[in-house]
Amino acid sequence: MVVHSRSTIVPFPLVLSLLLISSTLTLSASISQRCNRSDKIALLKIKKSFNNPQDLASWNPTTDCCESWTYVTCDSQTNRVTQLSIAQANISGEISAAIGDLPYLRILTFDLISNLHGSIPSSIVNLHNLISLIISQTNLSGPIPGFHSRLKNLDYLDLSYNQLSGSIPASLADLPHLGGLTLSHNQLTGSIPDSFGRFSGYFHSLDLSDNYLSGEIPKSFAQLNLKSVYLSHNKLVGDPSVLFKENKITENMDLSWNLLDFDLSQVMFPRTLTYLDLSHNRIRGSIPRQVTKLDLTDLDLSYNRLCGKIPIGGNVQRVGVFNNNACLCGPPLPKCK
Numbered sequence: 001m002v003v004h005s006r007s008t009i010v011p012f013p014l015v016l017s018l019l020l021i022s023s024t025l026t027l028s029a030s031i032s033q034r035c036n037r038s039d040k041i042a043l044l045k046i047k048k049s050f051n052n053p054q055d056l057a058s059w060n061p062t063t064d065c066c067e068s069w070t071y072v073t074c075d076s077q078t079n080r081v082t083q084l085s086i087a088q089a090n091i092s093g094e095i096s097a098a099i100g101d102l103p104y105l106r107i108l109t110f111d112l113i114s115n116l117h118g119s120i121p122s123s124i125v126n127l128h129n130l131i132s133l134i135i136s137q138t139n140l141s142g143p144i145p146g147f148h149s150r151l152k153n154l155d156y157l158d159l160s161y162n163q164l165s166g167s168i169p170a171s172l173a174d175l176p177h178l179g180g181l182t183l184s185h186n187q188l189t190g191s192i193p194d195s196f197g198r199f200s201g202y203f204h205s206l207d208l209s210d211n212y213l214s215g216e217i218p219k220s221f222a223q224l225n226l227k228s229v230y231l232s233h234n235k236l237v238g239d240p241s242v243l244f245k246e247n248k249i250t251e252n253m254d255l256s257w258n259l260l261d262f263d264l265s266q267v268m269f270p271r272t273l274t275y276l277d278l279s280h281n282r283i284r285g286s287i288p289r290q291v292t293k294l295d296l297t298d299l300d301l302s303y304n305r306l307c308g309k310i311p312i313g314g315n316v317q318r319v320g321v322f323n324n325n326a327c328l329c330g331p332p333l334p335k336c337k
Contacts, residue, residue, distance in 0.1 A: 035065035035074065039081040042101035043072065049096035055089040073107075080104035082129075087111040094118030095140075100126035106153075109134040116140060120159070125150050136182075137161040144183070146171040158182040160207070168208070170195040180205035184230065191215030192236075197223045209233050209254065217242060228252040232277065235259060246271055256280050256300065264306060269294060279303050279321070287328075292316055301325070309336050 040061070047059045058070045065081065066074035073083035081102050092115035099108070100123025108127065110116060111134055119142035120135060127133075131153050143166035144159060154175050160182045167190035168183065174195075179202045188211040196206075197220020207230040216238035217231070225248055232254045239262035240255055248270040254277040265285035269276070275298045283304040291299070292313030299320040307327040310316065317331050329336035 034067065034079050036080050039074075039102055039104075040065050042098045043069070043081070043084075045098035045101075046096045049098075050091040050093040053089070053091040055091055075104065078104065083107040085109035085111075086113065089113055091115065092117075095121050095135075097121045097123045100124060103127065104129055106130060107132045110136075110138060112137045114139060119143070120145055120164075128152065130154050132156045134158040135162065139163055141165065143167075144169055144172075144188075147175060149174040149176060152176055154178055155202070156180045159186070161185040163187060165189070167191075168193055168213075172196070173198050176200055177202050179203060182207040183211070184208060185210040187211065188213060192218055192231075194218040194220050197221055199224060201225075204228070206230070225249055230254045231258070232256040233258075237261065241267060244269055248272070251275065253277070264288065264301075264304075274298070276300070287311055296320075 043059060043065055044061060047056045050056065058068055065072055066079055071084060071086045072081060074080060075082045082104050084105060085107060087109060091113060094117060095110065099121055103126065105127050106129050108130060116138040118140060120140060122145045124145065125147065128150060130151055132155060136158050141163040144164055146169045148171045155177055156179060164186040165188065168188055170193040172181065173193065178199065184207045190213065192208065192213060197218055203224065204226055205228045206226055209230045209232040211234055213234040213236060217236060217240045219242055222242040227249055228251060229243060236258040237260065240260055241262060243253065244267045246268040249272050250270040251272050252275040253273065256277045257280040259282060261282040263285035264283050265288055267288060269290055273294050274296055276296065277298065277300040279300040280303040283306060285306065286308035287301065287306060287310055289311045292311045294314060296315045296319050299316065302321045303324045306325040310322055310328055310330040310333065312331065320332065322328050322333055
């Protein structure tokens with residue numbers, strides 16, 4: 001027996017509908033994959049190193065890291081992860097070395113995360129596009145990695161309020177576009193690197209306060225023109241006069257709680273100075289008359305070895321603190337004999 005088959009003819013409207021459905025599904029799949037695959041893999045490794053916390057529950061492998069993942073920002077053109085900023089999150093663990101597998105990162109922040117421990121991964125030096133790195137108020141310990149010139153775009157580095165120890169890497173001065181450096185409230189030891197004097201003209205803010213730094217302020221600092229310099233609560237000695245020049249642009253200076261020993265009467269203050277704290281040192285001499293020409297909002301020269309009459313004028317009497325010196329006198333202290 002011969003069986004004849006009859007070909008099935010599909011109506012054109014149905015074909016068109018199937019094509020539209022197929023195109024829609026393909027487009028949806030494309031949109032869902034907007035997040036770069038390698039970026040997603042790196043982020044999931046980071047999540048795992050934080051013990052998969054609830055605060056990162058949105059970091060789901062099936063969803064788009066550029067659309068719905070908290071703390072993550074992608075570039076709208078390249079769809080690469082450009083910002084990872086995690087602050088005040090309930091996470092614990094260590095920062096994975098996979099952080100170095102996010103090559104398009106420009107901003108990286110881990111802030112106010114007390115259960116973050118371990119050390120700063122050296123793989124961070126692979127983030128050549130980084131402009132801001134903030135790892136602050138955590139329990140990270142160990143040394144500061146040698147952030148050298150490979151981070152050629154880094155503008156701001158803040159590693160404050162951690163448990164970092166060891167010396168400050170001299171190679172930090174090789175960061176060609178660094179504008180601000182904050183390493184305060186750690187357990188850093190040794191001296192301030194002489195290489196810091198060769199920071200580029202971009203460099204304007206330095207905070208090394210509340211550490212265990214010793215030695216003198218490098219003479220090379222004469223080449224710097226800092227708007228803000230905070231070196232308080234260390235064990236620095238000697239003469240910091242390299243910081244005091246009339247033509248510098250310094251606005252804020254705190255050298256308090258050190259062992260600095262120099263003659264203040266020989267100093268010429270930067271004309272732009274508004275905040276000056278030299279308290280709790282071993283400073284000698286008298287207070288220069290020039291201090292009355294400054295537009296000061298804060299002045300603390302207490303607990304030193306200063307003598308003579310306090311200059312009258314400007315904001316000196318209103319904002320100045322002068323108690324516990326060797327023989328200072330005059331307003332706001334008792335009158336001179």
